[in-house]
Amino acid sequence: EAGVTLAMGTDTQIDPAMGDNAHELEIYVEYGMTPAEALATATRNAAVALGREDDLxxxxxxxxxxxxxxxQAVE
Structure with missing residues (x-):
């Protein structure tokens, strides 16, 4: 809503724990992002934050x- 671009980070030892990126994406969706917006935080937005959008x-x-x-099979 504020127009801020969010990029996922991995330098925390609190919830979610380091290396639990998928859980972090779930939290973003729980707080109102669409799944596509959450995925962009770990992909496109992260590359932009690093200045690497031309190759990542x-x-x-x-x-x-x-x-x-x-x-995964649907049961």
Missing amino acids: GTLEAGKYADLVARI
């Missing part, structure tokens, strides 16, 4: 990326 942050040809896809 989005899935585009020529950019660096680590991607894990998980398929």
Whole structure:
């Protein structure tokens, strides 16, 4: 609402614990972000905050990326 761009950080030892990034994204959604907005904090927005948006942050040809896809059966 205030027009601030949020980028996920990983330098905390409080809740959520260090390395529990997925839980942090869930918290963002609980507090009103859409899932897409929450994901952007850890990808595009983080790259912009680091000044690396030309080579990180989005899935585009020529950019660096680590991607894990998980398929889970629907029961």
